[in-house]
Amino acid sequence: MRKVAFYTLGCKLNFSETSTIARMFEKRGYQKVEFTEQPDIFVINTCSVTENADKKCKKIVREAKAISPDSYIIIIGCYAQLKPKEISEIKGVDAVLGAAEKFQLLDILDGFIKSNTPKVYASDIKEANTFHSGYSMNDRTRTFLKVQDGCNYNCTFCTIPLARGKSRSDTIENVLVNAREIAATEVKEVVLTGVNLGDYGIIDGKRQYRFFDLVKELDKVEGIDRIRISSIEPNLLTNEIIDFVARSQRFVPHFHIPLQSGSDKLLKNMRRRYERSLYAERVEKIKSVMPDCCIGVDVIVGFPGESEEEFMDTYRFLNELDVSYLHVFTYSERANTPAVDMDEVVPLKVRHERSKMLRTLSHKKRRAFYEQHLGAAKTVLFEHAEQDGMMHGFTENYIKVTAKYDPVLTNELKRIELVAINEEGTVDIKEAEPEYVSHV
Numbered sequence: 162m163r164k165v166a167f168y169t170l171g172c173k174l175n176f177s178e179t180s181t182i183a184r185m186f187e188k189r190g191y192q193k194v195e196f197t198e199q200p201d202i203f204v205i206n207t208c209s210v211t212e213n214a215d216k217k218c219k220k221i222v223r224e225a226k227a228i229s230p231d232s233y234i235i236i237i238g239c240y241a242q243l244k245p246k247e248i249s250e251i252k253g254v255d256a257v258l259g260a261a262e263k264f265q266l267l268d269i270l271d272g273f274i275k276s277n278t279p280k281v282y283a284s285d286i287k288e289a290n291t292f293h294s295g296y297s298m299n300d301r302t303r304t305f306l307k308v309q310d311g312c313n314y315n316c317t318f319c320t321i322p323l324a325r326g327k328s329r330s331d332t333i334e335n336v337l338v339n340a341r342e343i344a345a346t347e348v349k350e351v352v353l354t355g356v357n358l359g360d361y362g363i364i365d366g367k368r369q370y371r372f373f374d375l376v377k378e379l380d381k382v383e384g385i386d387r388i389r390i391s392s393i394e395p396n397l398l399t400n401e402i403i404d405f406v407a408r409s410q411r412f413v414p415h416f417h418i419p420l421q422s423g424s425d426k427l428l429k430n431m432r433r434r435y436e437r438s439l440y441a442e443r444v445e446k447i448k449s450v451m452p453d454c455c456i457g458v459d460v461i462v463g464f465p466g467e468s469e470e471e472f473m474d475t476y477r478f479l480n481e482l483d484v485s486y487l488h489v490f491t492y493s494e495r496a497n498t499p500a501v502d503m504d505e506v507v508p509l510k511v512r513h514e515r516s517k518m519l520r521t522l523s524h525k526k527r528r529a530f531y532e533q534h535l536g537a538a539k540t541v542l543f544e545h546a547e548q549d550g551m552m553h554g555f556t557e558n559y560i561k562v563t564a565k566y567d568p569v570l571t572n573e574l575k576r577i578e579l580v581a582i583n584e585e586g587t588v589d590i591k592e593a594e595p596e597y598v599s600h601v
């Protein structure tokens with residue numbers, strides 16, 4: 162039996178796709194093994210957003226070759242779509258497949274026979290118009306369920322539409338088939354995954370559903386304890402979604418909402434589809450119906466034209482906003498995006514200083530959010546990993562907790578009380594008092 166190993170860089174979507182491709186290999190009789198177990202074939206799923214994607218890719222190929230010198234190495238993913246020729250020139254690479262080809266790799270690379278020149282199959286991104294569904298199965302705790310791919314938004318800093326193509330989605334029927342399959346496993350949490358999740362519903366170029374339709378249907382699937390909406394654009398996060406999540410027993414109170422900048426001028430130059438007042442209003446709405454809700458924010462620092470004043474405006478805006486943590490991205494130029502040609506480039510040193518300031522603010526925000534919940538009873542889903550005799554888990558509203566390792570707790574949901582923030586910055590817990598039930 163030939164052995165195949167996988168390496169994934171990047172986002173949840175890549176993880177869900179690698180997992181799906183791995184299951185395709187297994188169905189054809191290949192054995193999935195760890196990277197270090199002398200595989201015959203390596204599949205490396207790349208990301209275009211990762212800093213130094215080229216260097217990382219080269220390093221992984223080198224490591225693969227050191228483990229199995231005669232192995233067959235295939236590169237797929239966003240970076241493979243954007244730079245197929247460059248990647249094919251990396252020593253040791255046997256094949257490069259673009260966005261439209263990656264799910265056909267078993268047929269395209271029939272038998273994985275090595276040749277002198279690497280094979281490159283990367284058609285124009287316009288060809289990537291088919292939706293391939295899937296979900297990750299890397300651990301028992303949670304799965305990334307892919308429901309949408311591609312994006313029609315064309316933000317000026319972003320290469321994703323060039324690497325993944327137009328917005329397209331799975332049908333509700335098919336998402337439900339996958340969800341029921343997941344419900345039959347031990348997995349307790351489903352994270353809905355897409356490039357522009359809130360834009361869910363375009364099939365064959367036409368809008369067939371809205372994201373809210375999917376939310377309502379998924380809420381009815383028995384056997385899934387938790388559903389998390391990973392990331393949703395503020396202009397697509399409607400009141401009906403927020404109100405529904407507030408009432409749902411399955412959708413958890415956690416939203417990750419990209420802001421990118423707190424300056425309306427920059428938002429316009431980034432070609433984002435909202436102003437900061439809408440963002441503030443969304444946060445206010447969420448908090449009014451779910452005061453416990455965790456809200457994460459993506460923000461970019463150092464975008465062209467971000468003056469000191471504009472940056473401080475973003476800083477103050479975030480400081481006052483009732484959000485729980487930030488994901489800070491330092492702007493870096495990407496080929497073939499409109500932002501590359503913009504004036505008023507922010508020096509790298511300034512970008513890094515601003516990034517540091519916002520990371521510090523993020524720590525402060527997270528700590529404040531955790532502090533608000535000390536003494537509260539929550540439900541934790543414990544994960545499998547053990548570190549120095551301890552284990553971690555997350556509450557429904559995404560508070561990371563630490564407990565003494567107990568194998569019985571792995572992948573279990575347990576009612577606990579949040580006690581104190583520890584040195585690691587996570588929360589220590591104790592068993593929650595049984596809930597008082599009045600029989601009067």
Ligand code: SF4
Pocket residue numbers: 312313314315316319320321322356357394
């Ligand atoms: S919404 Fe903007 S940032 Fe997000 S994937 Fe689409 S183009 Fe990129």
